[in-house]
Amino acid sequence: MTMEPILLRARGVKNSRTLGSYLKRGGYKALAKAIAMDPEEVIDEVKASGVRGRGGAGFPAGVKWSFVPKDLAKPTYMICNADESEPGTFKDRELILVDPHMVLEGIAIASYAIDAHTAYIYIRGEFVRETEILVKAISEARRKRYLGSDILGSGYELEIHIHRGAGAYICGEETALIESIEGKRGLPRLKPPFPAVVGVFGCPTVVNNVETLACVPHIIERGGAWFAAIGTERSTGTKLFCVSGHVERPGVYEAPMGTTFREIIEEFCGGVRGGRELKAFIPGGSSAPILPADRIDTPADFESVAEAGSMLGSGGVIVMDDTVDMVWALENLLTFYAHESCGQCTPCREGSDWALDVVRRIRRGQGRTKDIETLQRIARFASQGMTICPLGDAFCLPITSFLEHFGGEFEEAIAGAEQSVSTHLPVLPVRSDQALFEAEEVGR
Amino acid sequence: MTEAGTLPLTVATVEVVEEPTFDDFMESEIKRILKRYPDHGAALLPVLWLCQERWGWISAGIMRAVGQRLDLSPAFVEGVASFYTMYLLRPPGKYLLQVCTTLSCQLCGTSGIVDHLKEKLGIDFGETTKDGRFTLVDVQCLGACGEAPVVQINNDYYTNLTEKCLDEILDGLGE
Ligand SMILES: Cc1cc2nc3c(=O)[nH]c(=O)nc-3n(C[C@H](O)[C@H](O)[C@H](O)COP(=O)(O)O)c2cc1C
Ligand code: SF4
Ligand code: FES
Numbered sequence: 213m214t215m216e217p218i219l220l221r222a223r224g225v226k227n228s229r230t231l232g233s234y235l236k237r238g239g240y241k242a243l244a245k246a247i248a249m250d251p252e253e254v255i256d257e258v259k260a261s262g263v264r265g266r267g268g269a270g271f272p273a274g275v276k277w278s279f280v281p282k283d284l285a286k287p288t289y290m291i292c293n294a295d296e297s298e299p300g301t302f303k304d305r306e307l308i309l310v311d312p313h314m315v316l317e318g319i320a321i322a323s324y325a326i327d328a329h330t331a332y333i334y335i336r337g338e339f340v341r342e343t344e345i346l347v348k349a350i351s352e353a354r355r356k357r358y359l360g361s362d363i364l365g366s367g368y369e370l371e372i373h374i375h376r377g378a379g380a381y382i383c384g385e386e387t388a389l390i391e392s393i394e395g396k397r398g399l400p401r402l403k404p405p406f407p408a409v410v411g412v413f414g415c416p417t418v419v420n421n422v423e424t425l426a427c428v429p430h431i432i433e434r435g436g437a438w439f440a441a442i443g444t445e446r447s448t449g450t451k452l453f454c455v456s457g458h459v460e461r462p463g464v465y466e467a468p469m470g471t472t473f474r475e476i477i478e479e480f481c482g483g484v485r486g487g488r489e490l491k492a493f494i495p496g497g498s499s500a501p502i503l504p505a506d507r508i509d510t511p512a513d514f515e516s517v518a519e520a521g522s523m524l525g526s527g528g529v530i531v532m533d534d535t536v537d538m539v540w541a542l543e544n545l546l547t548f549y550a551h552e553s554c555g556q557c558t559p560c561r562e563g564s565d566w567a568l569d570v571v572r573r574i575r576r577g578q579g580r581t582k583d584i585e586t587l588q589r590i591a592r593f594a595s596q597g598m599t600i601c602p603l604g605d606a607f608c609l610p611i612t613s614f615l616e617h618f619g620g621e622f623e624e625a626i627a628g629a630e631q632s633v634s635t636h637l638p639v640l641p642v643r644s645d646q647a648l649f650e651a652e653e654v655g656r
Numbered sequence: 657m658t659e660a661g662t663l664p665l666t667v668a669t670v671e672v673v674e675e676p677t678f679d680d681f682m683e684s685e686i687k688r689i690l691k692r693y694p695d696h697g698a699a700l701l702p703v704l705w706l707c708q709e710r711w712g713w714i715s716a717g718i719m720r721a722v723g724q725r726l727d728l729s730p731a732f733v734e735g736v737a738s739f740y741t742m743y744l745l746r747p748p749g750k751y752l753l754q755v756c757t758t759l760s761c762q763l764c765g766t767s768g769i770v771d772h773l774k775e776k777l778g779i780d781f782g783e784t785t786k787d788g789r790f791t792l793v794d795v796q797c798l799g800a801c802g803e804a805p806v807v808q809i810n811n812d813y814y815t816n817l818t819e820k821c822l823d824e825i826l827d828g829l830g831e
Binding site: 336338339377454458528551552 | 692693695698699700701702704705728735739740741742743754759762763764796797798799800802804808811812813
């Protein structure tokens with residue numbers, strides 16, 4: 213299904229980042245409209261649109277905004293999450309590069325709706341050029357009174373500040389992000405209390421993803437019902453799909469929710485690179501369970517992807533052709549999680565390292581029969597509420613899904629190893645393997 | 657400079673400073689940063705960035721000075737600085753080559769680039785060339801997976817890399 217792009221409509225437009233260009237395509241009209249409305253009405257419109265969080269969890273944005281307590285003596289804060297560190301995800305960067313004012317307008321409307329006068333954009337530290345673009349856009353908007361002390365003559369005041377991260381995946385998690393803004397290590401907090409009640413500086417805070425906020429001006433301008441009519445019944449609007457890996461034309465594509473992965477991979481991206489066979493794809497960023505090629509007709513919306521056994525997540529589609537060794541791919545992903553675990557919870561800190569060690573030794577031809585069971589046990593211990601934040605699940609879901617769909621490759625690698633071990637090769641310890649074997653015996 | 661944020665310098669110059677002091681420019685930046693937050697502790701990350709832009713890395717002396725300026729203990733500052741991988745606690749070479757080694761980049765041939773870089777520069781990950789020009793590090797997903805393989809050199813992304821174009825980029829970097 214092809215349609216007019218909404219979020220990416222400025223792609224290819226000359227000087228699309230400038231305020232002048234943004235105004236030419238109707239920019240900041242939605243902000244003027246919102247400010248003339250009651251904040252409650254703005255929230256209702258966003259609720260009516262059904263727009264769900266694009267950062268991974270898919271929580272309805274309007275509902276989240278309505279959780280902010282009213283009439284507290286404390287200020288409220290708006291945070292735009294531009295940390296974008298989930299492997300396979302690169303859409304927020306695209307939005308900032310193409311249309312930064314659209315993101316700012318979304319932040320401004322959201323801030324108005326929750327009565328915030330300060331908003332922070334938390335942007336990952338590596339995005340230096342993107343930070344410069346936002347800095348420039350903010351000062352342009354301030355000069356013309358789309359931001360600042362008296363927005364469009366309404367008396368509403370909002371300052372947007374940029375807070376740069378400094379290289380920590382976990383700071384994409386909203387409570388770790390809040391800690392990081394407060395100047396601390398990015399350690400996730402226990403929830404509840406949720407940020408909408410106790411967030412940054414102890415005040416009510418709403419955290420939304422860049423793409424979620426980019427939808428907001430369009431919703432206000434054209435109405436919640438218009439947005440809700442796009443996509444599926446429960447996954448409304450368009451979604452940015454970031455396709456990477458083995459496709460002919462990787463990149464960011466905008467399509468209505470419910471577009472099938474076949475359309476995304478074969479039509480938008482020109483199919484698997486070099487005409488090879490599709491082996492598997494990860495539909496929603498590296499934390500989402502991997503799906504085998506035969507699920508390619510799954511529609512890309514929150515419900516359908518869940519039914520197919522995975523998650524729509526951030527919309528990062530990683531495509532793998534028939535040359536990919538799945539033991540190698542899992543090792544790569546676990547390297548990421550072992551590196552990024554913040555270390556607060558034992559199951560996540562130890563489990564991610566341990567699982568990596570096990571997969572690594574399987575790939576090096578030193579696997580053991582019990583290894584698959586061990587991996588499954590680690591996954592049981594570190595997921596489903598055993599940890600403070602969902603990073604525990606994020607590294608376990610790849611493990612269980614790789615084993616479910618491609619367990620044969622792991623078994624083969626282990627069987628090969630057992631044979632060679634019994635005939636001639638000694639078992640060489642890999643890293644801290646010796647201690648790990650002991651731990652495995654104790655855990656039994 | 658604007659209200660919203662500090663514009664990063666293009667290339668960090670690496671200096672060894674035992675007893676760093678904040679000059680007028682830095683002091684005015686710090687004041688500006690402090691105004692963005694209701695709590696002075698929140699200025700820690702931006703002030704560390706400011707220092708890294710000024711001196712090229714975060715030495716123990718810098719951590720002490722930052723702690724003093726923001727009324728935070730040196731241990732706290734070190735705890736925070738060491739949590740975030742982008743604060744360089746050791747002086748890097750003039751060009752910091754950060755190679756993304758996460759899945760999408762690996763699927764598109766990063767390992768060839770890594771081998772090539774290691775051989776060309778004669779260093780391994782985490783090392784700096786003897787002439788102090790290049791430091792090579794492996795990093796996790798840089799959020800540009802559609803243009804894999806990706807290498808970040810100081811503040812810029814270089815994408816869709818091949819060994820050949822990487823050579824041209826490195827040769828064009830200047831002394
Ligand atoms: C480990 C982890 C990493 C995350 N990284 C990001 C991220 O990089 N960007 C993002 O927008 N949300 C990320 N999230 C989700 C946020 O916690 C939060 O749900 C989201 O920013 C809320 O915005 P939304 O409702 O608009 O999606 C992450 C969550 C977890 C558990
Ligand atoms: S689950 Fe992992 S990343 Fe999340 S708080 Fe616990 S240790 Fe940290
Ligand atoms: S995997 Fe390399 S940029 Fe994302």
